[in-house]
Amino acid sequence: MYNFNEIQEKWQKYWDEKETFKTSNESDKEKYYILVEFPYPSGSGLHVGHVRSYTALDAMARMMRMQGYNVLFPMGWDAFGSPAEQYAIKNKVYPANMVKDCIQTFKGQMKGLGFSFDWSREFATTDPEYYKWTQWQFLKFYEAGLAYKDEKEINWCPNCLTGLSNEDAEGGVCERCGAKTEKKLKEQWMLRMSDYSERLLEGLKETDFMDKIKTAQINWIGKSEGAIVHFELEDAEDKLSVFTTRPDTLYGVTFMVMSPEHKYLEKYKDRIKNIDEINKYQEYAKSKTEIERTDLTKEKTGVKIDGLRCINPLNGESIEIWISDYVLANYGTGAIMAVPAHDERDYEFAKKFGIKIIPVIEGGDIEKEAYIGEGKMINSGVLNGLTDKKTSIEKIISYLEEKGFGEKKTNYRLQDWIFSRQRFWGEPIPMVYCEKCGWVPLPYEELPLILPDVPSYEPTENGESPLANVHDWVNTTCPKCGEHARRETDTMPNWAGSSWYWLRYTDPNNDKEFASMNALKYWGMVDYYNGGMEHATRHLLYARFWHEFLYDQGLVPTKEPFKKRVAHGMILGENGEKMSKSKGNVVNPDDMVKEYGSDALRTYEMFIGDYEKDAAWNENGLKGCKRFLDKVYRLKEKVVDGNNYSEDLEILINQTIKKVENDIKTMNYNTAVSALMILSNKYEEKENITKADYKVLIHLLNPIAPHITEELNELIGEKTPLCETEFPKYDENKTVESTVKIAVSINGKLRATFDANLDEDKGMLLNKAKELENIQRHLEGKEIIKEIVVPNKIVNIVVK
């Protein structure tokens, strides 16, 4: 019937040669910026999952272009990172070569699928012309005091021999290889992301992200309000400060707990009589992995510190101090006040070690469990008698502040971003260390600091980047004093390059700035940003942080980078499981294109189900979509001349235009395809259709199946390709039928239907309903109690 390969090639060539999708930064049209996460160009090629999200946004981009928007729909490559490096280690090849090959493959596949990217704006994060600006921006962070080097206990992957950020070591497991992570003390570059906690939270209000993405970010930032309380140490200068969200229970404190890493343990080691026991516990805590330590089912452990006590500022009582690993070093102050009567964890600890429990809120039974509800305050000095938690908290905080015992405090779970990786394949951090001057930033003129090739890509055993072995490169002179200095050998994390790439697309060839302010202002916020759910608390948070920083520096015009963020569901294997080589359920898009054509694959992936939900692959479904396209092709035989819609199709056509346009904008692609199927089914019932009828069908289908529809458009004698033609418009008045079907029910049960004119009055509808045979039968011998008439919809008669 037709050769889809020829059709694809023909139109792909046409778009390439005509530069159909090249976008200008100067236009009278309204701008629209559609962005889909750029892929990591791995060796395995494009995944059918990529095809889903790319087609979805491609359809949106194609439609909006035809509707007169100036659409920016770019593509590039996030090419630094582990897979290329792993491959390089194994095969002893320069990762850049491998990356180049992979990009070629990906790009070929994308073109083969007919995505309308503006290829003139393509770049890779590994291009020196690009990472020059990543380094440049790092220096801006440094200048602003937001990049600092700190010896930190970091998440360490013993397999990859590298440090990981908290986001990359979620659940105590290495994101890359799945190994259990350890804690390791190491000097690391850090970015002060925690300074932006509140802003990142507030900024969400300016966005239109999906709720689950917002919630994930809100949880991750983890804001909690409470107070810092200072407990004086007995016979010592220092105070033991704790963060608590329940300062109202301060009178119920019966012990304190420090994390095993608390600095006072070292500072006061000479005073602590059982220091050996304490050290032993510290060792024990360290030996545990994150998973073991946070295992909620395990029993509480801990050691009482002998020789160090503190004083409750409210009542002057002497309080014992313990150490336990249920208190985390990196949250709050690394120490807590324990109120066993009203906190489950403290209760468990107190029960195990026989510590006294003082209730300060009435309710519950402290013999059985900690009472966490509200109630009347008791044993609580100034708070006695209060029953409202909020009032109690406010009152005690102002009391603490007045006396200098503490202050109101908001805490965030979000930590600073660990920005160093002990890896080769990443952006070099443009810093040098001079014995005399300390850490010195590279002057901006010296950027890019090119990543040199190395003899071996393996990280060293002591956890240094392979760059440390490139002596020519490492040894340099200090930009400040000219003396001998050494370059930083750690590289940036994979997330660096993707933290600003959407800005570069606006002005990709600029060698004076990362993007001109004019270009940034013209394109503004990304209107529609699509990506995976797995990035909700990583890439998306890093990117927002980075962008907000640039905004503070006056380098970008908007506070937030993305207006709307959507996430696509995964394409699962035919067995409903995640596609993986080991499960043997991977579907290669190339094979599908070869067998059914790009348009069929695109159509199927749009039709597969709710865009946001996971969906299992089913090749029969793909066949069905191929059949649909074949049907559309065959309908060409029914076309007769005519510049107007057939009279009996007019309403349906207008309805379909409305539905398809709306569905593509709101990402309800499955129902858009379904509407087009309904329309073509209708066409098929007819002897003939007009050219106008046919053209509207192929035009509406064009964003989803661009090749075959362009071809058909040409075959019916049209000179201008669809992509250069205005998208069909609908007439609202013609989306409603002049007659409607009215349902008639008795006691809410459907008994009959009849046709009525649109907007017929209630009395008429009721009369007509009552005349129906089946209705009369049901009314016989019954008493009518109530009659409800909803115009254009339903008549319901209630009888007894």
Add this chain to the structure above:
RNA sequence: GCAGGUGUGGCGGAAUUGGCAGACGCACUAGACUUAGGAUCUAGCGGAGAAAUCCAUGGGGGUUCAAGUCCCUUCACCUGCACCA
């Protein structure tokens, strides 16, 4: 434990937001055309029933003339966070 989400035929999924549940597609069944069918066409397709009709949107309860949709309750599964003080 906390937060978010989902639950509708054999399957993927619709349902204009309270108004005819199951659109559209797949699979399946029967038939037509055919040398052939992974093509095409016709008919059927939630369950029970000859039919009238009854039952049916995870379970139970409620509001309403009317509930997949709203409220309460319960169960199951998925995702994220999790000894965060």
